[in-house]
Amino acid sequence: MTLPREILQRIKEIESDTTSGSLAITRKAAITVLHFVVRMQHSRPSDVRSNLIRISERLIHAQPAMGALVNLAGIMRTVSEESEEKKLSQIVKAVVKEYVRQLGESSEAISLSASRLIKNNRTVITHSFSSVVLQTLLRAHNQGRRFRVICTESRPTREGLTLAKKLGKHGIPTTVVADAAVFSHLSNAASVLVGADAVTRNALVNKVGTYPIALAAKVKRIPFFVLCCSLKFVPDRLIPSTFALQNPEEILGPRRFRHVTARNIYFDSTPLAYITRIINEKGAFTPGKFTREAKLSMRPNRFRPLP
């Protein structure tokens, strides 16, 4: 039995979503799985199992750099392989719901710790759009701190502008700079705050342009903070060695020029050595401590309902 067309369509949308953050995309994936489980409730249990495994593979393939999604799919796969067929739908439903609940809870906890890092009358630099960074900055603002945010434009999809507008709407004074110009502002900033698509034992995977900012921040001794829940930690081998090529028209425009191509890549890898602290759901840790903790917390059992 092949996957229902509607589910394939949803996975395709996840694959071509070039603007949402990784948590939003992971939620979309969870909804897709829940949808599938409801739809398949009268199907043969063996079909449900094989299709759940197929969905998990396709989800990883759709956004292989997004740790939270890769882990959701990985846990789904393990649970699908190991659970009793008759109870599988119920178990997967519970696991996916619990995973999404933990994701949300982690974001809350992270924004609570991280908001304490935002001091009065200082400037914070961020890059790209991260929902947890947005949550953190709004929380600090609501707690009465007055600060300024510098957002990078974040070409090619310019999601930094989206973040700036949201911050501005809440009354936070925000300055947008070209991606190439953010380095000129580092020396006047108190810190850099970014989200994460994934963290491995060696690197932070995040929107392209994160690496040079972290490098320059290290050289200029500006603290570089990454907001990242444990559920985004993945083994190195799960991160592709080269990231997917996106639509070249986003760089070149609709016209073609002889001998001219574009390489449009959305992610880069930052060595963990450039990162001051990773803030997860339990607090602020050195990258080494973060990865040790995260490895322990990734057992699929954590998400399974009690028998």
Added chain:
Amino acid sequence: MTLPREILQRIKEIESDTTSGSLAITRKAAITVLHFVVRMQHSRPSDVRSNLIRISERLIHAQPAMGALVNLAGIMRTVSEESEEKKLSQIVKAVVKEYVRQLGESSEAISLSASRLIKNNRTVITHSFSSVVLQTLLRAHNQGRRFRVICTESRPTREGLTLAKKLGKHGIPTTVVADAAVFSHLSNAASVLVGADAVTRNALVNKVGTYPIALAAKVKRIPFFVLCCSLKFVPDRLIPSTFALQNPEEILGPRRFRHVTARNIYFDSTPLAYITRIINEKGAFTPGKFTREAKLSMRPNRFRPLP
């Protein structure tokens, strides 16, 4: 006597030229001065002198980060102050023409040396648009070398695209990348080649985004070459401590958003320590050697016709 309206208009155009390279802009300035001299040939010599001094000041103010222009204006000023009034027009004319001639000759010589740095089957990265870099790459291509060029988009004015199209037209395979993505390509490049707006004893002034590329190239041990004639060398004090703010709409678009501003700056400063070699009209030098040589070659007398 105030400056003729037409001259003021030409200086204004130089000030608002956001896309030409610094050599093209310096040539525009030279034409403006020659124009003025012709126009004023029947005016009182003291008016010519005072107006030449005024023009030199306005030219520096128009593009204070462009060394070649700043030096042209400085030499004009010295010559105007020191020369006999009656001969001043003729002397300034000769000096300006000689300066422009030397600029062109230097570009030729630089592109000749620098083209030897471009090796077969390698990738060269460049940033922004530099006429000398273009000349160098075309020369290497015409000499039969086959190589690939990676151009940054170079937001906000995207002059990297202009360079890519020119290279492509001549059959050089060219790849355009977002400014934030160029760092991901460094490890596969043989070298980085950029032009210069100015070089001081401490820093290279060039299109914003040059600094992080030079820093990352240093860390990744990729040679970073700057093509810069001696006429672009200026004392540190002549470079403004903060660069001019350009039109924020280039970043934000035409709409306004509450509490959101843009800082649109075109230049940054790169410590000379990140630069492997500066190629001037005499060859490839360490930054220290380049500045020592350049200081010696900047005497106004060099440009004066023999009495």
